[in-house]
Amino acid sequence: xxxxxxxxxxxxxxxxxxxxxxxxxxxxxxxxxxxxxxxxxxxxxxxxxxxxxxxxxxxxxxxxxxxxxxxxxxxxxxxxxxxxxxxxxxxxxxxxxxxxxxxxxxxxxxxxxxxxxxxxxxxxxxxxxxxxxxxxxxxxxxxxxxxxxxxxxxxxxxxxxxxxxxxx
Amino acid sequence: xxxxxxxxxxxxxxxxxxxxxxxxxxxxxxxxxxxxxxxxxxxxxxxxxxxxxxxxxxxxxxxxxxxxxxxxxxxxxxxxxxxxxxxxxxxxxxxxxxxxxxxxxxxxxxxxxxxxxxxxxxxxxxxxxxxxxxxxxxxxxxxxxxxxxxxxxxxxxxxxxxxxxxxxxxxxxxxxxxxxxxxxxxxxxxxxxxxxxxxxxxxxxxxxxxxxxxxxxxxxxxxxxxxxxxxxxxxxxxxxxxxxxxxxxxxxxxxxxxxxxxxxxxxxxxxxxxxxxxxxxxxxxxxxxxxxxxxxxxxxxxxxxxxxxxxxxxxxxxxxxxxxxxxxxxxxxxxxxxxxxxxxxxxxxxxxxxxxxxxxxxxxxxxxxxxxxxxxxxxxx
Numbered sequence: 239x240x241x242x243x244x245x246x247x248x249x250x251x252x253x254x255x256x257x258x259x260x261x262x263x264x265x266x267x268x269x270x271x272x273x274x275x276x277x278x279x280x281x282x283x284x285x286x287x288x289x290x291x292x293x294x295x296x297x298x299x300x301x302x303x304x305x306x307x308x309x310x311x312x313x314x315x316x317x318x319x320x321x322x323x324x325x326x327x328x329x330x331x332x333x334x335x336x337x338x339x340x341x342x343x344x345x346x347x348x349x350x351x352x353x354x355x356x357x358x359x360x361x362x363x364x365x366x367x368x369x370x371x372x373x374x375x376x377x378x379x380x381x382x383x384x385x386x387x388x389x390x391x392x393x394x395x396x397x398x399x400x401x402x403x404x405x406x
Numbered sequence: 407x408x409x410x411x412x413x414x415x416x417x418x419x420x421x422x423x424x425x426x427x428x429x430x431x432x433x434x435x436x437x438x439x440x441x442x443x444x445x446x447x448x449x450x451x452x453x454x455x456x457x458x459x460x461x462x463x464x465x466x467x468x469x470x471x472x473x474x475x476x477x478x479x480x481x482x483x484x485x486x487x488x489x490x491x492x493x494x495x496x497x498x499x500x501x502x503x504x505x506x507x508x509x510x511x512x513x514x515x516x517x518x519x520x521x522x523x524x525x526x527x528x529x530x531x532x533x534x535x536x537x538x539x540x541x542x543x544x545x546x547x548x549x550x551x552x553x554x555x556x557x558x559x560x561x562x563x564x565x566x567x568x569x570x571x572x573x574x575x576x577x578x579x580x581x582x583x584x585x586x587x588x589x590x591x592x593x594x595x596x597x598x599x600x601x602x603x604x605x606x607x608x609x610x611x612x613x614x615x616x617x618x619x620x621x622x623x624x625x626x627x628x629x630x631x632x633x634x635x636x637x638x639x640x641x642x643x644x645x646x647x648x649x650x651x652x653x654x655x656x657x658x659x660x661x662x663x664x665x666x667x668x669x670x671x672x673x674x675x676x677x678x679x680x681x682x683x684x685x686x687x688x689x690x691x692x693x694x695x696x697x698x699x700x701x702x703x704x705x706x707x708x709x710x711x712x713x714x715x716x717x718x719x720x721x722x723x724x725x726x727x728x729x730x731x732x733x734x735x736x737x738x739x740x741x742x743x744x745x746x747x748x749x750x751x752x753x754x755x756x757x758x759x760x761x762x763x764x765x766x767x768x769x770x771x772x773x774x775x776x777x778x779x780x781x782x783x784x785x786x787x
Contacts, residue, residue: 256495298625299604299632302616303517307505308498310519337519339466344509345502370499 259358259366266290266319266362268353281323289315305343308368310334313348315364320352350381417531422550424452425535429556439556442563442570449536449646453653456528457661463521464661468669473513475692478672480507485613485673492618536646540571565645574641585645592648593640597633599655604629607662613673 266286270276293311304310313333318326329348336346347368355361358375369375428448433439437447474481484507488500508514535549543561548554563570567581568588577585605626616622640648670676670692681691690699 256499257493260493260495294624295628298628300522301612301625303519303522305514305516305518307502334519334523339463339518339521341514341518342509342512343505343514343516343518345505366495367498370495370502374502 256366256370260363262359263361263363263366266315266364268319282318282326285318285323285327286315289318305337305341306333306346307344308347310337312364312368313346316368317348317352319362319364320348322352325352350378354382355379356382414527414531414534417527418535419550421452421528421532421535422552424455425449426551426556428452440559440562442565445560445563445570445646446565446649449649450653452532453650453657456532457654457657460521460525463517464665467515467517468665470513471515471669471671473511474515474672477507477511477513481672497618532650533647536571536644536650539646540644568645570646571644573644588645589640589643589648592645592652593637593643596640596648596652596655597636599652599659600636601629601633603655603659603662604632607659607666610676610679611662611666611671611674613671 267283268279268286270279289311293315297309297311306313308316310330310333314326314330317329317333320326321329333346337343355365356379358379361369361375361378365378366375369378425448428451429439429444432444432447437444481504484500484503488496491497491500538549539557539560542549542554542557546554546558548557552560561569561571564580565588566584568585569578569580572578572580572585572589574586574589574593612622643651666676667680670680672692677692684691690696694702
């Protein structure tokens, strides 16, 4: 009985900040630093834009369809955002092939690695949506940290920072 | 030939082959091969074949929906846990837990993404074939299985004087009034059938929990935007394509209607209606055996006879009472005997105005004791 209640408490505290966290989160697009990067990042940003459009206009028509969490389009957007055009596209295609009527489904996350993030505030909107609980985000950020750093310490610093301004 | 066309080629071939088969069959039973009606019927036949092919996938989904009844109690708990948390990230957290729950019980009611994606090349292939008839006729060419002579017949076919491949913007050399009337009627039919299947039917088949999510609200908005998009793009669609689309939408509408009447989503309005119909016929609610249902009814009756009857009361009073009584308020034994009281455990210390919810769909029997409200009050502020 204590176990689920504790969990509930965490989700409840999360609720107060999750909307603000989401509103303040950066977009998925990768910002180029120079002229060469504009061209180099163009395919990735174009694919991200296309998928965002698909998610805004076409996805809602079908309702809940995907057998996985995150859904195929969310998985695709996150993998393009984190792993770039080529790997992102490959991951997306492979996920789509896994999402057939006879698949068992379940939780199926984008593999670790790719564009590194060091704090919750840096996580783009789609990464927040695909890692909706503080625990999920802590795990993701820990995966970017060098192997030596301990994940529990990481967890606490991040937990307090986004939550603090929200406490009324 | 670019990459896109290379992928579409087999689909285009299949589309032209099906059209050829239907056209030959109709000609064989004595219809005029050059008549527009023969070709219209061939398009209808093609649509029906396409949609029939997706029936096994549809049935697979229906079967997997049945497993959902098993996890209903746990789903209700999950819905109660996330009640009132309507921001996108919280809804995602709920979706994630829900998916873990499906996995745990090895059920998954969702249709999967691949079939939807697979329909796209089929549709584009069909669109390219139908859209290409006029050009091919001008160049005196065939389209894959259909030879040049058939393409000419196809292109010259008329419906009340309107050429099959005339559009609102390019009415061709046929009867312009007829083209305009038929095209407008078809665009409207296409839009209305789509709107009905999305709004009237799908709206009923959604659980109250889903209705709270931002995704659902976005979906509702899109449902209004799409008719506008259709009306605008419709002026460029040849009548033949409009026929395909309208028939296909009619099929979806029928399929949706059947599914919603027979296999509604748990916790949705459609399920309540089905259970009302079943009750009228003396059948137990969906997913329960007659014995289970009778036991529940009996329990409710015994409870009522045992002493004070639970008076129906407003949510406001419930909250006040719950605060006063904390621990000693009645714990609903079966969970669904007294709707509403059990639901409000999470709501009581929330100042937010709750969205009106019909509780009869989700029993939400919370095992949590009322003493827990102390900790939930803590988490809120």
